[in-house]
Amino acid sequence: MMRKKRKFGKGEIQCRRCKTHRGVIRKYGLYYCRKCMREIAKDLGFRKYT
DSSP states (O other): OOOOOOSSSTTTOOOTTTOOOSSEEOGGGOOEEHHHHHHHHHHHTOSTTO
């Protein structure tokens, strides 16, 4: 059975990299999940994870 496309809520927002819906960081328009964010934060210029 096909699911309908979500227009709002957690089901609509997904990680740009791994396409998961869990723990997506939307601040500053990032749209990365927590796992991907930790992996690529240094490349994005965040200094906390260096």
